[in-house]
Amino acid sequence: MPNIRLIVGLGNPGKEHEGDRHNAGYWLVERLAGARRVALRKEARYHGIAGRDEASGGWLLMPTTYMNLSGKSVGALAGFFKIAPAEILVVHDELDFPPGTAKLKLGGGSGGHNGLKDISAQLGTHDYWRLRLGIGHPGDRDLVADYVLGKPRKEDREAIEDAIDRALAVLPLAMDGDIAGAMHKLHSKPKAPVAPPAPAKPPAA
Secondary structure, X not given: OOOOOEEEEOOOOOXXXXXXXXXXXXHHHHHXXXXXXXXXXXXXXXXXXXXXXXXXXXXXXXXXXXXXXXXXXXXXXXXXOOOOHHHEEEEEEEOOOOXXXXXXXEOOOOOOOHHHHHHHHHXXXXXXXXXXXXXXXXXXXXXXXXXXXXXXXXXHHHHHXXXXXXXXXXXXXXXXXXXXXXXXXXXXXXXXXXXXXXXXXXXXX
């Protein structure tokens, strides 16, 4: 499998959107940049905030085009550095999963996510990697727009951050080309702790 050379975190720019559920992709990339000491800065030519990971040679990107035009940013950076769709990982919020879920997959439709829709249009394919961070669903499709632009409850934000923790632990594998290993590790349920054996009964007097 190819190395992941570009990790894109989706979100909307501006202080007013920092805590929105729709910005879960931003949250992960910001934490990944901190962990790998990648300096993120505004890059006008790529329509976003970007930085290069010197250790892997890959790029981190947060489009600042607003969600619906995310593909403009992804297409600009990927095109300049000749990064193939199969070498791109897009991190985004996922309504179909509860908070605390993180799943990797290759390809698929946009599922109504306008950021993915624009990226697929710009790249000319759906065949790029996605890291889906569950944010839950409001229960009514008419409430979705306000829901994704709203802030999660404290316990939901903590669950999303826990999912980001687990994703950050496996991303180095994906960046080194072992995406199968990253998927296996991320999707495996932790083993239940084994109960210690009961203490032996003292012999009868």
